[in-house]
Amino acid sequence: MFRNVSELIKLTEERNIPISEVMIQQEMDESDKSREDIFAEMERNLDVMEKAVEDGLKGVESRSGLTGGDAVLIQNYMSDHKPLSGGVILEVVSKAVSTNEVNAAMGTICATPTAGSAGCVPGVLFGLKDRLNPTREQMIRFLFTAGAFGQVVANNASISGAAGGCQAEVGSAAGMASAAAVEMAGGTPDQSAQAMAITLKNMLGLVCDPVAGLVEVPCVKRNAMGSSQAIVSADLALAGVTSRIPCDEVIGAMYQIGERMSSTLKETAEGGLAATPTGKALAAKIFGSAVEKE
Amino acid sequence: MKFRSVFDIIGPVMIGPSSSHTAGAARIGKMARQLFGRQPKWAKIHLYGSFEKTYRGHGTDVALIGGLLDFDTFDERIKDAFKQAEEAGMDVEFIEEEGSADHPNTARIKMGDDQGDFELVGISIGGGKAEITELNGFELRLSGNSPAILVMHNDRYGAIASVTKVLASHEINIGHMEVVRKEQGKDAMMVIETDQRIPEDILEELGTCDHILQVVTIAD
Numbered sequence: 301m302f303r304n305v306s307e308l309i310k311l312t313e314e315r316n317i318p319i320s321e322v323m324i325q326q327e328m329d330e331s332d333k334s335r336e337d338i339f340a341e342m343e344r345n346l347d348v349m350e351k352a353v354e355d356g357l358k359g360v361e362s363r364s365g366l367t368g369g370d371a372v373l374i375q376n377y378m379s380d381h382k383p384l385s386g387g388v389i390l391e392v393v394s395k396a397v398s399t400n401e402v403n404a405a406m407g408t409i410c411a412t413p414t415a416g417s418a419g420c421v422p423g424v425l426f427g428l429k430d431r432l433n434p435t436r437e438q439m440i441r442f443l444f445t446a447g448a449f450g451q452v453v454a455n456n457a458s459i460s461g462a463a464g465g466c467q468a469e470v471g472s473a474a475g476m477a478s479a480a481a482v483e484m485a486g487g488t489p490d491q492s493a494q495a496m497a498i499t500l501k502n503m504l505g506l507v508c509d510p511v512a513g514l515v516e517v518p519c520v521k522r523n524a525m526g527s528s529q530a531i532v533s534a535d536l537a538l539a540g541v542t543s544r545i546p547c548d549e550v551i552g553a554m555y556q557i558g559e560r561m562s563s564t565l566k567e568t569a570e571g572g573l574a575a576t577p578t579g580k581a582l583a584a585k586i587f588g589s590a591v592e593k594e
Numbered sequence: 595m596k597f598r599s600v601f602d603i604i605g606p607v608m609i610g611p612s613s614s615h616t617a618g619a620a621r622i623g624k625m626a627r628q629l630f631g632r633q634p635k636w637a638k639i640h641l642y643g644s645f646e647k648t649y650r651g652h653g654t655d656v657a658l659i660g661g662l663l664d665f666d667t668f669d670e671r672i673k674d675a676f677k678q679a680e681e682a683g684m685d686v687e688f689i690e691e692e693g694s695a696d697h698p699n700t701a702r703i704k705m706g707d708d709q710g711d712f713e714l715v716g717i718s719i720g721g722g723k724a725e726i727t728e729l730n731g732f733e734l735r736l737s738g739n740s741p742a743i744l745v746m747h748n749d750r751y752g753a754i755a756s757v758t759k760v761l762a763s764h765e766i767n768i769g770h771m772e773v774v775r776k777e778q779g780k781d782a783m784m785v786i787e788t789d790q791r792i793p794e795d796i797l798e799e800l801g802t803c804d805h806i807l808q809v810v811t812i813a814d
Binding site (some may be wrong): 386406407411413418421446451454512533566567586 | 595596597598599600601602603604605606607609610611612613614616618643644645648650651652653668670673674698701719720721722
């Protein structure tokens, strides 16, 4: 079993296979399941992601009323304007937002690696669909590659906002998505690792400060920004740009930062945006009205 | 390493909004239900740390109740679990604990019915994964990833051998085993992880072994 990114990359070189294949082979070893079963399970997850993207693009609203409808706004803007940041980026962003809006509305999603960060991976995957025309198998492989990087982060740092802040959630998710995008675009395993490192470096220190403790503000927009960054990092890595700090050391730095982060900034809704005047007013309004209803 | 499957990372499929506070909580509830062996008539759920501070917004309460009702993380009935519990005749109370726990996402569940009660502590460790860290006062670490049996027994010689002998006679392999006790010569507990699910008749046979007080099981 690979313990870190450098071992993962070494396995791809020794066996001359892509990252997704290392992950599939390891899952077969660990679970004693057949390749077909593992592929089928991942395809079910892919189906859930696809449905969540579609549902969000039809327009949803959360119970609190804090989030919902932005994916539709972005899609409408794209159809009657020429976006400043280009079509692919906004396609990715709208689908990431769509997924997180469905999540906030207590819809069905697939955690990647968590629910609060569930937008980045499917956003990048389905946002790139028209650009790269992947086969269904390539789309499933995208998820295995993303999973391989997520597993390294989970085992060496954290993927929980309560333990490591948002850097551990949207940071990990955006990194995973960028690494998987590189493989789907035909890049090398090392380029995937570079994309992961470049993405995560820019996410270091990101706190988890949900308004009213809800997975809505700023989570939905953090997924929007995380997914856009994933695409940019993937392009940098494909261009041959490398990270001066190796990927595993970036993950180590993330762990250390998470350890030192105040608990008020780790999903407790006691600091950051949650503690702003507006954040507190929203919390009072939501829980005030929730209590009245009961 | 805690995360061994790709589906710990890409998954679970779940009802939103939070993998640690909703899906992980549902799994804690479901493990509690499995360990208790039946649906409890009442449950008192103490919440600590981030669970205590944000449970309403994350649906941690409905997820824990859903788990106690044996719902999976993706079961849409989680959304109205309070109503489901009422219909199922299960009385649930939440207690917000100010004190800190070892893990930010911790729940202590006391549950029972006419036949007995049970107390355990569960933690949600991220990405929808959960562990049981305490059961009836015994410290342990139970992930629910592989089938496991928990045997409450008297701390006497031969108790462990009698259990492993039964398992061996049914050709059941033990993957991991742990024995804990509170005090020498008093109550003790074995936690045995096996490669396959243990059928009901073997559990009953284990219950009849010398010095065995109670046998419970968990299988994912």
